[in-house]
Amino acid sequence: MPSLxxxxxxxxxxxxxGRRMRRERGDESLSLHHLSALGAxxxxxxxxxxxxxxxxxxxxxxxxKTLQHLESLGYVERRDHPSDGRMVLFSISDxxxxxLSETRERRNRALAELIDALTAEERDTLERAIPILExxxxx
Amino acid sequence: MPSLxxxxxxxxxxxxxGRRMRRERGDESLSLHHLSALGAxxxxxxxxxxxxxxxxxxxxxxxxKTLQHLESLGYVERRDHPSDGRMVLFSISDxxxxxLSETRERRNRALAELIDALTAEERDTLERAIPILExxxxx
DNA sequence: TATTGTTATACTCTATAACTATA
DNA sequence: TATAGTTATAGAGTATAACAATA
Numbered sequence: 001m002p003s004l005x006x007x008x009x010x011x012x013x014x015x016x017x018g019r020r021m022r023r024e025r026g027d028e029s030l031s032l033h034h035l036s037a038l039g040a041x042x043x044x045x046x047x048x049x050x051x052x053x054x055x056x057x058x059x060x061x062x063x064x065k066t067l068q069h070l071e072s073l074g075y076v077e078r079r080d081h082p083s084d085g086r087m088v089l090f091s092i093s094d095x096x097x098x099x100l101s102e103t104r105e106r107r108n109r110a111l112a113e114l115i116d117a118l119t120a121e122e123r124d125t126l127e128r129a130i131p132i133l134e135x136x137x138x139x
Numbered sequence: 140m141p142s143l144x145x146x147x148x149x150x151x152x153x154x155x156x157g158r159r160m161r162r163e164r165g166d167e168s169l170s171l172h173h174l175s176a177l178g179a180x181x182x183x184x185x186x187x188x189x190x191x192x193x194x195x196x197x198x199x200x201x202x203x204k205t206l207q208h209l210e211s212l213g214y215v216e217r218r219d220h221p222s223d224g225r226m227v228l229f230s231i232s233d234x235x236x237x238x239l240s241e242t243r244e245r246r247n248r249a250l251a252e253l254i255d256a257l258t259a260e261e262r263d264t265l266e267r268a269i270p271i272l273e274x275x276x277x278x
Numbered sequence: 279t280a281t282t283g284t285t286a287t288a289c290t291c292t293a294t295a296a297c298t299a300t301a
Numbered sequence: 302t303a304t305a306g307t308t309a310t311a312g313a314g315t316a317t318a319a320c321a322a323t324a
Binding site: 001008013014017018020104108109111112123125 | 140142143145146147148149150151152153154155156157159171172175178195196243244247248250251252253254255257261262264265266267268269271272273274275276
């Protein structure tokens, strides 16, 4: 399949799955991007606002409100950068970590049920596609 | 890999690729979801507003504005349903079809470039993953 | 009464531009 | 002068509730 055709099919599929996932909100107050940002804080080295925003592929002003919301819920803590007074270092709190694992499981349940209905081969294909998708989201 | 873990990895990857694609807007005025809706009109049998909305996984009121915009640009036409006066049948115009193919190619170029950098095996995995992703977006 | 499309309204997430504090 | 974080503001896309027209 030519790359352009593959890109088009992928994009259409991603839009659809994205919409589907967006509808699948549990009863909790956190949206997909809040959880994703929380996860980014765990992953990013020296998580300043700019770095967290870059990891989530958004501009810093977009991340400000997300972090403020997470902070107001007690899931994120902030402290001054030890050497550069302009920067702020963010970290996930204990309750944030606990909530993250619980909520992830609840949020993934519907998708997991659909995945359960796949054949072993299809699941394998999906599993091998994920790191490729991640690479397509880089740069 | 357990389904829940797979679901979680997939969700994170989808959020990231989705954001990346959203940034890749050409110089034209149509967004991803406008193109997707236009494509849905081509695909759906007897495309009424409710059916197009369902195909795009949004509620009817959300699709109204999308179709109005596409109509104002001359890409979509509407006509009364022959037997049920409550319904409206939408169709893509000639200029809509032409724009769709041109724009799709332009929009896919950046993603296609990244796909070109993949190995043949990775591309194959991606290609086989797409119909699986489509199935995950169904009901 | 029920259904289709629509309008009114509000919420979420995003961006750009401009501000402040520090380097 | 340049950079990190923030605030102000606006735009896109989504949903729910309420409405008109038709079945």
